[in-house]
Amino acid sequence: MRNGISRVALIGTGFVGSSYAFALLNQGVTEELVLIDLNKEKSEGDAMDLNHGIAFAPTPTKVWYGDYQDCDKADLVVICAGANQKPGETRLDLVEKNTKIFKSIVDQVMANGFDGIFLVATNPVDILTYATWKFSGLPKERVIGSGTILDTARFRYLLGDYFQIDARNVHAYIIGEHGDTELPVWSQADIGGKKILDLMAEKEEYQEEDLENLFVNVRDAAYHIIERKGATYYGIAMGLVRLTKAILRNENSILTVSAYLDGEYGSDDIYIGVPAIVNRNGIREIVEIELNDKEKDQFKHSVEVLTNIKDKFF
Known part of the structure; x- marks a missing residue:
């Protein structure tokens, strides 16, 4: 600088x-x-x-x-x-x-x-x-x-709306392709340190199918917005500013960006959305969060889809 x-x-x-x-x-x-x-x-x-x-x-x-x-x-x-x-x-x-x-x-x-x-x-x-x-x-x-930074923000917003909690106090990630094969990491999602899956068991009004519908709305949000106004731009613009701050201000913030995997999550030679520590030098390191077996399979599928496309061009 x-x-x-x-x-x-x-x-x-x-x-x-x-x-x-x-x-x-x-x-x-x-x-x-x-x-x-x-x-x-x-x-x-x-x-x-x-x-x-x-x-x-x-x-x-x-x-x-x-x-x-x-x-x-x-x-x-x-x-x-x-x-x-x-x-x-x-x-x-x-x-x-x-x-x-x-x-x-x-x-x-x-x-x-x-x-x-x-x-x-x-x-x-x-x-x-x-x-x-x-x-x-x-x-x-x-x-x-920009990876899944916007998908994660959509996820946090909808979870906050569902549980009536400020989205900024919801800690949950969408990882994988920024697209149809992305996945929610339900196993590690929490609000105020309490796992969302535990919160679901506390009250009868919380239904598992609600969470599945919530994720579908996250995944397909861009399609719905494009149908209504032709393009999405406000949310991703704010996400890009958040990333810009993390870089220029050397924040060491954890954000779900598209980062290069070199063995992390058992994958390599691919850019894909994962939590990573972002600072003035770019990506300091990738954060490997623990995934359950279902999430591991979903992430592997997302990697395979992107790899098949990537290998056609590079």
Whole structure:
């Protein structure tokens, strides 16, 4: 970080990218924010619009539209560019289109001397994070995907709503693919230190089928939102800001990101959503939580699905 000045380069100012920039400015996370997009007029307009709100921001932030040359001094490059998921499409349907786009993006970033951390948000995020790692040549710790951070947030929100508890006091993870094969870690989920499965046994109104329906709503949330408004962007934007804070402020926070497995959870050579300690150097380490036999099988299946897709392209 240059003399304490942090710079975030955002590539892609569509729904997710512009929402991230807005949330980033409102939370005063970085000193500099450069917006990069093929549509330069759009990124210029976003920069103007954001700058007009600087007087209301918690801290001053320099915001401008730029190009890949501005990545040379960036601490963090956040990639939100790519083709969007259309109604009826799965995240994995986007692989071929977005892998080609990412090759061009990452090559240009690296050609301009970037030596920071990549944060990938574009879907399918696990495959595209792997692609970014391959294309960039950076250490695996410095290439991070948004993974299941949003799925975990949705999970905590719905559990909090069900048990009438502040979602911030719910401790539960969604791991695996950010997509149809993701899984809830029920065995380790707790509220205030008390296992959720134990809470279920205490009151008759708590039903096991409610939990299954709750998870289905988490897993399929994006489909429901896309049907209603065309895209999801507010939730993931806030998740990206949370990750940005963890990185720039060296927090050592545990977040469910798409991280490279090298033997953890019995898997290797794949990026997938798992709890990991995130700080100024990227991923410090992966947290291996204990899974029961069913969860182990589900996670293995998720790894296999992603590996089969990944092996077609790399």
